Amino acid sequence: LDITATAKNADIKTFTWKFYNLDNLDASNNPKSIKFDTTNFEKTVSLGVTASSQTLTLNFSEIDKADKNWNYYAPKPKNIRIDAYFANAAGKISKYDANCSKSFKSAAIDATPTPNPKCDCKTNGSCHNKCFFDWFPDVTPSTPKCNLDNSIFQSNPTADNKKAWCRYYKKVRGDADGDGQATFLDYFYYVSARAGAKIPPTVNPDFNGDGTVDSSSDRAVIIRSLQ
Template sequence: VPTAVPPTVPPTVPPTVPPTVPPTVPPTVPPTVPPTVPPTIEPTEPPPPTINPNCKCKTDKVCAAQCDFDYYPASSGISYTKPLKCGLTDDLFTATPSATDRNHWCLSLRAKGDSDGSGTVNTVDYLYYISGVVGRKLPPSVNPDFDGDNLVSNADRNIIIKTLTSQ
């Protein structure tokens, strides 16, 4: 009877484990957050003035009855020639004002000091007024006669100063 031979088992050798090195972790840097920039608010352009097609400078150099002016009330101390005139003499201008120029002189805000018809009253309008007073030639599209008496005078200054100081 054959005897069973136990299998040969090689001797166990513990496995060689290389020494562990702690991993190097770079120091944490807080993330950089770009600064918030507030949005830039752009000023809005005023809408162009609404023009009544029947508001014209008539042949007698008076703004038509259909023109709707933004007058100061009489209680403000400001007085106007009504209807406003549109007949400044041609010698005030660099060129003879056309019918279109004179029609634009009949726009609503002229009664508050808008000499250039831009729809706003600002320092440009005041500079046109000063130019007219001292005798400098004006562009034909400009009218610094705010009270409508066909003269550029101190009464017109009172109107534009009132408007500029109330803004």
């Protein structure tokens, strides 16, 4: 990926590109810096002569890594924003300018995280707080339930089935069958349950985790992922 930064002036000696994870927001809904180690990921080019423009070539291998500034299993950044900054020959550094900010989507794919051994369906019908769920960034995380009514299933879910539901980390994004992605098959399971058809006990289309398969909020989750 070639990224060209162009300043308004021609006396620039240093060009800097800073990288942010648009799926990892702080309390003010601003994207956090990407960290592949303990420092913010950025690229800097210093010139021996002044110029107004500079192109950075970014290799996929440089961003196909775990973002250690994200949640506990540190997925790879997918939606990335790059901000460009300039320093002139006198050492003055530019401020943030929306015209010098661009976003792109990475093709990085995460390995399925290893579930915490303590993740289970508790006797009160909710998932243990050691279970991880990959919530949408603008959704306030909650504790999903694992106690759907037995009547919607082909056979009563076992304790192992319910434990597995709690380990479907993408369930809150529409993954009903636990394969790590939201697909039209997951939507089929949701529609089937809503229509009164029996679904396999390995499947859980309660995407928002409130303990029911309803017509609005659960549908909104899977539709959002499929768009």
